[in-house]
Amino acid sequence: MNKVVLAYSGGLDTSVAVAWLRDQYGVEVVTLTVDLGGGSLREGIERRAMSAGASRAYVVDARETFVSQYVWRALQAGALYEGAYPLATALARPLLAQLLVELAQKEGADAVAHGCTGKGNDQVRFDVAVHALDPGLQVIAPMRVGMGLTREQTVDFANERGIEIPVTREAPWSIDVNLWGRSCETGPLEDPWATPPEDAYAWTVKAADAPDPVEVVIGFEGGIPVSADGEYLPGVAMVERLHELGAAHGVGRIDHVEDRLVGIKSREIYEAPAAVILHAAHHALEGLVLSREQLRFNRVVGDEIARLIYDGLWFSALSRDLRTYTMSAQRVVSGEVRMRLDHGRAYVVGRRSPLSLYDKDLATYDEGDAFDHAAAVGFIEIFGLPLRVEAARHGAVGRHHGAAWTWTNPLLDTLPVTVAEAAVAG
Ligand code: ARG
Numbered sequence: 553m554n555k556v557v558l559a560y561s562g563g564l565d566t567s568v569a570v571a572w573l574r575d576q577y578g579v580e581v582v583t584l585t586v587d588l589g590g591g592s593l594r595e596g597i598e599r600r601a602m603s604a605g606a607s608r609a610y611v612v613d614a615r616e617t618f619v620s621q622y623v624w625r626a627l628q629a630g631a632l633y634e635g636a637y638p639l640a641t642a643l644a645r646p647l648l649a650q651l652l653v654e655l656a657q658k659e660g661a662d663a664v665a666h667g668c669t670g671k672g673n674d675q676v677r678f679d680v681a682v683h684a685l686d687p688g689l690q691v692i693a694p695m696r697v698g699m700g701l702t703r704e705q706t707v708d709f710a711n712e713r714g715i716e717i718p719v720t721r722e723a724p725w726s727i728d729v730n731l732w733g734r735s736c737e738t739g740p741l742e743d744p745w746a747t748p749p750e751d752a753y754a755w756t757v758k759a760a761d762a763p764d765p766v767e768v769v770i771g772f773e774g775g776i777p778v779s780a781d782g783e784y785l786p787g788v789a790m791v792e793r794l795h796e797l798g799a800a801h802g803v804g805r806i807d808h809v810e811d812r813l814v815g816i817k818s819r820e821i822y823e824a825p826a827a828v829i830l831h832a833a834h835h836a837l838e839g840l841v842l843s844r845e846q847l848r849f850n851r852v853v854g855d856e857i858a859r860l861i862y863d864g865l866w867f868s869a870l871s872r873d874l875r876t877y878t879m880s881a882q883r884v885v886s887g888e889v890r891m892r893l894d895h896g897r898a899y900v901v902g903r904r905s906p907l908s909l910y911d912k913d914l915a916t917y918d919e920g921d922a923f924d925h926a927a928a929v930g931f932i933e934i935f936g937l938p939l940r941v942e943a944a945r946h947g948a949v950g951r952h953h954g955a956a957w958t959w960t961n962p963l964l965d966t967l968p969v970t971v972a973e974a975a976v977a978g
Contacts, residue, residue: 555580555661556692557652559678560601560609562594566667567715568706569694570604573665577692581665582608584655588644589615589731589788590795594718603716610655615731618647619787623732626861627830628775628885629878630838630854633862636808637820638827640733645674646866649681656689663690670696673813674728677864684867725752731791733824744809744819755795755823759802759896767901768797769890770833775882777830791826798825801893813863829898833889836900841884841907853877 556573560566560583570581583601587593593611594600601609622643633639652664664682668675670693679691701709710717724739736752750758771779779785780793798804804825812818838847853874860871887905891898913922 553577553579553662553690555582555659556663556665557582557584557656557659557661558606558665559648559652559667560585560597560606561592561667562597562600562718563667564703564706564710564717565695567600567604567717568701568709569665569667569699570601570606571709571713571715572694572699573692574605576694576698579663580607582606582655582659582661583610584652585609585611586644586648586651587611587613587615588618588647589791590729590734592730596716600716600718603714604710605713605715608659612651614647614651615788616786618644618730618732619791622647623791624776624787625875625878626857627777627827627834628882629857629875630831630835630850631858631861632831632854633858634808634810636806637810637822637862638733638806638824638831639858639861640730640822640824640827641728641735642673642677642861642864643732644730645677645864646681649678650685652678653682653685653689657686661689663692665692665694667695668693671814671816673862673864676813680864681867731788731795732827733822736821736823737818741819741821748807748821752821753805753823756799756804756825757802762802762893762895763800765892765894766797766801767890767892768794768829769888770794770830771888772834772837773886775834775838775878775885777833794826794829797893798829798898799823802896803893803898804828805896829891829893832898832900833891834885836889836903837885837887837905840903840910841887841905842881843909846881850878850881853881 556577556579558566558569558573558581560570562585566583570583573579573581583606585593585597585601597611598609626639626643631639633642652666655661656664666675666678668678675693675696678693682689682691707717709715725736725741726738728735734755736754740746740749741752769779769781770777771782777790777794780790785793804823804827806820806822806824806828808820808822809817810820838850842850857871857874857878860866860868860874865871884907886907887903889900890902892901911922913920915923
């Protein structure tokens with residue numbers, strides 16, 4: 553082995569990893585830092601990589617690609633892991649892995665490396681994605697194979713080697729950020745009963761401190777958000793706009809005990825203002841323009857896509873094919889949704905679309921009702937047929953077998969009942 557491409561965040565651990573990889577394997581280390589927005593690109597990153605002993609430090613701005621190829625795909629699918637987590641960290645991994653592989657090939661490296669520990673999901677996502685794209689590359693995770701230093705040891709190591717380390721206050725959290733969300737875990741959060749300390753949050757204000765509610769109208773085309781209050785916005789700007797609005801109104805805090813791929817339950821605090829607003833808006837628009845059958849099936853597909861993203865299987869055939877389904881199913885998801893941001897919550901307060909399936913004449917209880925009430929009788933006759941047959945054939949089974957409780961047990965005699973009677977004249 554003579555050259556390794558390291559996914560470099562510029563934090564303490566990956567900085568020390570540069571030197572550690574050189575010592576341990578006698579290799580040349582090239583670093584790759586990917587700007588995914590949300591503050592993921594730290595200042596002076598190239599200088600720090602060099603001070604740690606990197607021979608070359610690449611920085612790639614992948615923000616637009618991240619939004620258009622990953623974030624929007626997840627949004628269109630309504631992908632929320634366990635119904636809660638908008639997958640910011642998970643979505644970034646396949647993109648990082650692809651860039652690592654491409655750079656390794658360009659640099660003629662034999663291996664790629666990342667700073668994940670041996671306990672989380674991210675190691676799985678990196679390793680699996682890298683090997684899907686280039687099975688010939690070795691993957692090294694220094695933290696997993698012996699670098700395992702305590703924080704003090706890491707700081708000492710860095711100081712001895714003259715490695716520039718970021719001057720941050722020692723945070724008790726493990727944090728990952730990109731424009732779609734901020735993930736925060738460990739420290740005081742490890743007690744799932746403990747209220748998250750206020751400083752676990754860095755993006756959003758406390759709901760109680762939010763200003764007066766505001767409304768924002770989000771325009772979608774084909775399931776992709778394209779405008780805010782009528783102003784056309786490209787992907788990154790769109791996310792940033794809603795991020796700012798949402799964060800200022802305390803929207804986007806998620807407190808989730810989630811099931812990691814490696815079998816552990818883990819308590820996570822997420823901040824994802826744009827994701828929370830957009831998922832709610834997108835869901836509302838789908839409700840207007842898609843059929844009941846599509847909505848039901850999309851839930852199944854969305855949950856499956858969320859699981860595939862979470863599990864690091866973005867490059868699997870199933871994952872690709874389900875994304876193809878989603879793109880096709882989203883072709884009519886165009887229109888506008890009015891959202892109200894109100895002290896920590898994002899409410900849907902209106903939706904409209906030229907492709908709406910909502911028909912006022914059919915829905916109304918007022919004049920102009922076009923729905924055929926009389927036809928409902930025939931419909932119910934046929935719709936209820938299987939249930940009537942079932943009740944006739946099986947309905948009394950419990951009673952025959954003397955079961956203690958069946959749905960045929962009489963209720964009326966067991967409930968408090970009051971009766972008013974009309975006076976009988978005469
Ligand atoms: N639990 C989330 C996930 O698996 C977030 C992980 C955050 N990573 C981190 N290094 N703090 O996607």
